[in-house]
Amino acid sequence: MANDILKGKRGIIFGALNDQSIAWKVAERAHEEGATFVLTNAPIAMRMGEINSLAEKTGSKVIPADATNVEDLEKLIAESMEILGGKIDFILHSIGMSVNVRKGRHYTDENYDFTMKGFDVSALSFHKVLQTAKKLDAMNEWGSVLALTYIAAQRVFPDYNDMADNKSYLESIARSFGYHYGIEKKVRVNTISQSPTMTTAGSGVKGFNEFINYSEKMSPLGNASAMACADYCIAMFSDLTKYVTMQNLFHDGGFSNTGVTQEVIERFSD
Numbered sequence: 001m002a003n004d005i006l007k008g009k010r011g012i013i014f015g016a017l018n019d020q021s022i023a024w025k026v027a028e029r030a031h032e033e034g035a036t037f038v039l040t041n042a043p044i045a046m047r048m049g050e051i052n053s054l055a056e057k058t059g060s061k062v063i064p065a066d067a068t069n070v071e072d073l074e075k076l077i078a079e080s081m082e083i084l085g086g087k088i089d090f091i092l093h094s095i096g097m098s099v100n101v102r103k104g105r106h107y108t109d110e111n112y113d114f115t116m117k118g119f120d121v122s123a124l125s126f127h128k129v130l131q132t133a134k135k136l137d138a139m140n141e142w143g144s145v146l147a148l149t150y151i152a153a154q155r156v157f158p159d160y161n162d163m164a165d166n167k168s169y170l171e172s173i174a175r176s177f178g179y180h181y182g183i184e185k186k187v188r189v190n191t192i193s194q195s196p197t198m199t200t201a202g203s204g205v206k207g208f209n210e211f212i213n214y215s216e217k218m219s220p221l222g223n224a225s226a227m228a229c230a231d232y233c234i235a236m237f238s239d240l241t242k243y244v245t246m247q248n249l250f251h252d253g254g255f256s257n258t259g260v261t262q263e264v265i266e267r268f269s270d
């Protein structure tokens with residue numbers, strides 16, 4: 001269903017790796033809703049080449065950028081404005097990676113070089129994107145910047161490991177940068193806390209299959225899909241949510257406010 005609610009809007013979408021990626025779905029929906037945008041991902045992810053089919057489908061250009069590298073970001077944002085013909089209205093930061101998780105290091109036995117790398121990619125990169133956009137005066141008033149997060153930022157999910165700390169920091173950046181960007185440029189900054197979703201990043205977490213089933217049973221509406229997440233992102237990029245800023249928005253079928261469900265209780269009955 002398309003209503004052109006992003007008609008005339010220009011954006012930058014980080015993080016479409018393959019057709020399971022949340023960013024991929026956001027790009028498809030943004031295109032349907034009339035937006036034009038640049039797709040970007042880390043140069044290493046580009047080698048897999050799948051992003052080119054998304055670019056073709058959505059009439060977008062692809063610009064490689066490592067989100068931890070400020071020079072790459074400056075180039076990306078400046079070129080995006082040139083390609084799209086003006087300032088940017090929305091940015092999606094859909095980036096996450098933990099080297100400790102990848103290498104199977106326990107939370108109580110972190111390799112701190114791994115920790116710093118994961119922190120830079122998953123959290124600090126959001127600040128770098130915002131700071132670069134602001135310095136280049138790249139965003140239109142009422143523009144909307146979103147990052148994706150997970151409830152492990154607030155509550156313990158042991159196997160989420162150091163990503164929990166990264167997500168806490170990411171959500172804090174949305175509040176702090178959102179304050180300054182709001183006052184100075186009327187740009188809004190939010191995070192969306194999404195249900196567990198079967199993607200490359202998601203399935204890297206140990207026990208993910210069991211966990212996604214548990215979450216499904218603990219959410220009155222069930223887990224939110226990547227497509228539903230994309231719909232929410234579109235709403236947040238549109239002018240229908242102009243006064244929402246500095247928030248962490250749960251998009252999780254009610255999981256975050258549920259103590260227990262009848263279905264889960266029944267599993268423990270003798």
Ligand SMILES: NC(=O)c1ccc[n+]([C@@H]2O[C@H](COP(=O)([O-])OP(=O)(O)OC[C@H]3O[C@@H](n4cnc5c(N)ncnc54)[C@H](O)[C@@H]3O)[C@@H](O)[C@H]2O)c1
Binds near residue numbers: 121197201
């Ligand atoms: N899948 C889930 O269960 C889930 C739940 C809540 C939040 N999230 C968040 O959603 C976001 C998107 O993840 P996804 O689930 O779509 O998985 P994904 O693996 O498809 O996307 C992660 C992206 O991060 C990119 N990336 C990694 N390092 C980068 C770098 N240095 N520079 C630029 N890009 C880089 C990857 O190339 C990839 O495209 C992440 O922030 C993730 O933590 C995912």
